[in-house]
Amino acid sequence: xxxxxxRVPAKVNLQLAVGPLREDGYHDLxxxxxxxxxxxxxxxxxxxxxxxxxxxxxxxxxxGDLAGEVPVSDDNLAVRAxxxxxxxxxxxxxxxxxxxKSIPVAGGMAGGSADAAAALVACNELWGLGLPREDLMEIAxxxxxxxxxxxxxxxxxxxxxxxxxxxxxxxxxxxxxxxLADGGLSTPRVYGExxxxxxxxxxxxxxPAVSEALLAALREGDVRALGQALSNDLQPAALxxxxxxxxxxxxxxxxxxxxxxxxxxxxxxxFLAESAERAHExxxxxxxxxxxxxxVTASGPVPGATVAG
Ligand code: C5P
Numbered sequence: 001x002x003x004x005x006x007r008v009p010a011k012v013n014l015q016l017a018v019g020p021l022r023e024d025g026y027h028d029l030x031x032x033x034x035x036x037x038x039x040x041x042x043x044x045x046x047x048x049x050x051x052x053x054x055x056x057x058x059x060x061x062x063x064g065d066l067a068g069e070v071p072v073s074d075d076n077l078a079v080r081a082x083x084x085x086x087x088x089x090x091x092x093x094x095x096x097x098x099x100x101k102s103i104p105v106a107g108g109m110a111g112g113s114a115d116a117a118a119a120l121v122a123c124n125e126l127w128g129l130g131l132p133r134e135d136l137m138e139i140a141x142x143x144x145x146x147x148x149x150x151x152x153x154x155x156x157x158x159x160x161x162x163x164x165x166x167x168x169x170x171x172x173x174x175x176x177x178x179x180l181a182d183g184g185l186s187t188p189r190v191y192g193e194x195x196x197x198x199x200x201x202x203x204x205x206x207x208p209a210v211s212e213a214l215l216a217a218l219r220e221g222d223v224r225a226l227g228q229a230l231s232n233d234l235q236p237a238a239l240x241x242x243x244x245x246x247x248x249x250x251x252x253x254x255x256x257x258x259x260x261x262x263x264x265x266x267x268x269x270x271f272l273a274e275s276a277e278r279a280h281e282x283x284x285x286x287x288x289x290x291x292x293x294x295x296v297t298a299s300g301p302v303p304g305a306t307v308a309g
Contacts, residue, residue: 002045002046003043003044003045003046003126004043004044004045004122004123004125004126004307005041005042005043005122005307005308005309006041006042006043006044006118006119006121006122006125006305006306006307006308007039007040007041007118007305007306007308008039008040008041008042008114008115008117008118008121008150008304008305008306009035009036009037009038009039009114009150009153009300009302009303009304010035010036010038010039010040010103010104010109010110010111010114010298011033011034011035011036011109011110011114011146011149011150011264012034012036012109012176012178012263012264012270012300013031013032013033013034013232013263013264014032014033014034014155014214014218014226014229014230015030015031015032015210015211015214015229015230015231015232016029016030016031016032016231016232016233016234016264017029017030017031017206017208017209017210017211017231017233018191018194018205018208018233018234019205019206019207019208020204020205021191021195021205022161026145026161027161027191027205028159028160028161028207028208029145029158029159029160029161029162029208030157030158030159030208030209030210031157031158031159031162032155032156032157032158032168032210032211032214033146033149033155033156033157033158033162033165034155034174034300034301035149035150035153035154035155035300035301035302035303035304036176036178036298036299036300036301036302037298037299037300037302038102038103038109038178038296038298039102039103040099040100040101040102040103040111040114040115040118041099041100041118041308042078042097042098042099042100042115042118042119042122043097043098043100043122044082044095044096044097044119044122044123044125044126045095045096045097045098045126046094046095046096046126047059047094047095047096048096057083057086057092057093057094057095058079058082058083058086058094058095058096058097059095059096059097060072060076060078060079060096060097060098060099061096061097061098061099062098062099062100062101063098063099063100063101064100064101064102065101066101066102066104066105067101069105069106069184070099070101070105070112076112076115077112077113077115077116077119077143077144077147078097078099078115078116078118078119079097079119080116080143081115081116081117081119081120081123081139081140081143081147082095082097082119082120082123084139084142084143085119085120085123085124085127085129085131085136085139086123086127088131088135088139089127089129093123093127095122095123095126095127097119097122099115101115104178104180104184104268105184106183106184106185106186106187107180107181107184107263107266107267107268108185108187108238108262108263108264108265108266108267108268109178109263109264109268110146110149110150110264112144113143113144113145113146113147113149113150114150114305116140116143116144116147116150117140117147117148117150117151117304117305118150118305120136120139120140120147120151120305121136121151121305121306121307122307124136125307133151136151137151137152137165140163141163145158145161145162145163146162146264147163148163148165149162149165149304150304150305151304151305152165152167152304153301153302153303153304153305153306154167154168154170154301154302154303154304155167155168155170155218155300155301156168157210168215168218169218169219170218170219170221170301171218171219171220171221172221172223173299173300173301174223174226174272174299174300174301175223175272175273175274175275175276175278175279175297175299176270176271176272176273176279176297176298176299176300177252177257177270177271177273177279177282177283177286177295177296177297178263178268178269178270178271178295178296178297178298179248179252179268179269179271179286179287179289179292179294179295180268180292180293180294180295180296181242181244181245181248181266181267181268181269181291181292181293182291182293183267184267185238185241185242185265185266185267186265187264187265189241190234190237190238190241190265190266191234191237191265193237193238193240193241194233194234194236194237196237197236197237197240208233211229211231213225213228213229214226214229214230214231217229223258223272223274224258224274226258226259226272227257227258227259227272228258228259229259230259230260230261230270230272231261232261232262232263232264234262234264234265234266235261235262235266237265238262238265238266238267239262241266242266242267242291244290244291245262245266245267245269245291247289247290247291248269248286248289248291248292249261249262249269251285251286251289252269252271252282252286255281255282255285255286256273256278256282257271257272257273257282258272258273258274259271259272260272271286273297276297276299279297279299280297283295283296283297
């Protein structure tokens, strides 16, 4: 095979319970991840250059409306993932990576993590390594807390810093609207603001625990109960850093969303709708709200990173 394309979904957090800051700079979490049908595609191809020894072993290009916002340096998460995979084998491998971006950049939907997961699957295949998913999961966890979930997909609860995953049983399909904002929010900054707000209020960080009401709603496919059970401990911090998000959330609630919350560290806002039709209606109603760059509809759960075609 000279090129492999992998499709990988975005995530929304149905519950994000943030515990105390740990010594390693991370927070203990209970993180209920849900993969939705908003996809990036990553193609890993054998490079064509005339002088292979002179070229960087891993190249990356990004396409799509959001391409300009993605770093194409060695910091790109897909490049880091491919390099980590090559390092694991102890041999030097080469690939040109092409990322077709639809997932918002720095939007709280784990777009960078998704690209890393897709690069792992694509390069594993391109280089004929045949590493099992468990090995890819381990490498994924070293790249970032959300990368293992992008491999797994579906709906799952993450503990530790979010990388220890247990799949959850769900019934039915849930319909979502996502309001994308202009510009991203830095994840470390939002976690830092969450700590600061807690300190200022004199509130100790609680030990995170999974919501039983949320688990029941997912098991039963009860969309109304799910709407009620959605929660995100990072939301006050995201709103403090980006006050206009309060308008976006209020507009969604006013127009009948069953649940409205900031996705992960934001600034994307997620709205749960009763049906696909209601999701489209809701999207049309919130697209002109101040601070909202664009809206997309999607459904979940969907599978994790998968070789396309
Ligand atoms: O794991 P990842 O590199 O995606 O995390 C980005 C940043 O988010 C971390 O550097 C940290 O500041 C914050 N984070 C955290 N606790 C977690 C996950 C992420 O504080 N459980």
